[in-house]
Amino acid sequence: MTAGAGRYAPTPSGDLHIGNLRTALLAWLFARRTGRAFRLRIDDLDPDRSRDPAGQLADLAALGLTHDGPIVRQSARTSSYAKVLDGLIEGGLVYECFCTRREIAEAPTAPHHPPGAYPGTCRSLTRSEIEAKHASGRTPALRLRAEVSALTIEDELHGAFAGGVDDMVLRRADGVHAYNLAVVIDDHDIGVDQVVRGDDLLASTPRQAYLYDVLGHPRPSYVHVPLVLNAQGQRLAKRDGPVTMRDLGLPAHLVLAMLGASLGLCADDEQVDVEVLLDRFDPNAIPQEPWVFG
Ligand SMILES: [Zn+2]
The missing domain is CATH 3.90.800.10 (Glutamyl-tRNA Synthetase; Domain 3)
Known part of the structure; x- marks a missing residue:
């Protein structure tokens, strides 16, 4: 294992939807594929948007997305x-x-x-x-x-x-540290050198990269992965109907097979676990188009 790490860092605003879970799976696959550790962080800086993350963590664990080290909470790092x-x-x-x-x-x-x-x-x-x-x-x-x-x-x-x-x-004027500042400090402090996330965040990445430069930290490698869209071509959201593991009512292994199939790694009714998907995962072969769900 190299010294570096990848990560997944959800905002605890309720259950993760299928698009969040797919990004989490990709972050895990990219990290493990490159011999990196995988860290989990709860981006709960904004008290107005933060809920108990237990359900999110349970869903990630049910998919088999193992992590290393303690789970970091931004609210504890001010x-x-x-x-x-x-x-x-x-x-x-x-x-x-x-x-x-x-x-x-x-x-x-x-x-x-x-x-x-x-x-x-x-x-x-x-x-x-x-x-x-x-x-x-x-x-x-x-x-x-x-x-x-x-x-x-x-x-x-x-x-x-x-x-x-x-x-x-x-x-911010209300005293809360800005997301851009917090994520750069967090990722540096916990050894994250690979950032895999949805490509809706690509536009804000030069700002964060500039903060790395200003703070004298090496920039991480960035991988912005395609989003999951609803049938209307918009970014998937919870209002789009049953899009969380709970609402879909499917066992975790079927959700994992569905995600794996969307990445071309298995058939959608195949019995797979994350290790099987990891064996088949080629970072250069992931679909470049958004996945339309529903
Ligand atoms: Zn001003």
């Missing part, structure tokens, strides 16, 4: 995020942003920036302007003073991918 953030503040790389969501949405953005990119409104506020904002009762978010506006990353399935980097939020 002191690590605060420490890294302090270092960035000391380095002059952080500024206060008083903008509301609406102000950002209405501000003009630079042409090469993705929709929703921060236009830099508060980047050069004077000391008296900052004091006036504080005096008006606004609580600031903290943003990274980015020195690039775009970055190219390498993805194992997509090749070179160029995307925008803006002055991303590091800590």
Whole structure:
């Protein structure tokens, strides 16, 4: 086993649906195929969206997706995020942003920036302007003073991918550390050097890669895998009907065979376990098209 690790990191917002489970299986296959450990992390930073992850963990275990080391919970790691953030503040790389969501949405953005990119409104506020904002009762978010506006990353399935980097939020106005900051610190701290996840996250990856660069950490290898879509061609969601293991009412081995079949690794009624799928798994041969479910 090499020193590196892959991971799966669900947000505990209820049962995993078949698309989440397929991504988890792919993350496990990629990690095990390359001799890596496999870590599980619960991305429960946002208290409003977090539920008990027991059901999610039970489903992953039922599929046979073994993991190494303790399960990490982001909610228990805020002191690590605060420490890294302090270092960035000391380095002059952080500024206060008083903008509301609406102000950002209405501000003009630079042409090469993705929709929703921060236009830099508060980047050069004077000391008296900052004091006036504080005096008006606004609580600031903290943003990274980015020195690039775009970055190219390498993805194992997509090749070179160029995307925008803006002055991303590091800590929200409500004091919660930003997802982009937390995942980079977490993955570095627990030795994750392979990130396999849905390709809806590809656009945000240059931001995270830039944070690795700023923190002086080597970037992980990235694998953005095709999503599972509903019959209308939209990203699968729980409102699409029976899409969780519980709602489907199928035993785990049939769900696994269904996932394996969608990856071309078995027939959908074949008796397989994850080790069989691993034996047959070729990272270069996974379907590039989304899988339509339902
Ligand atoms: Zn601002």
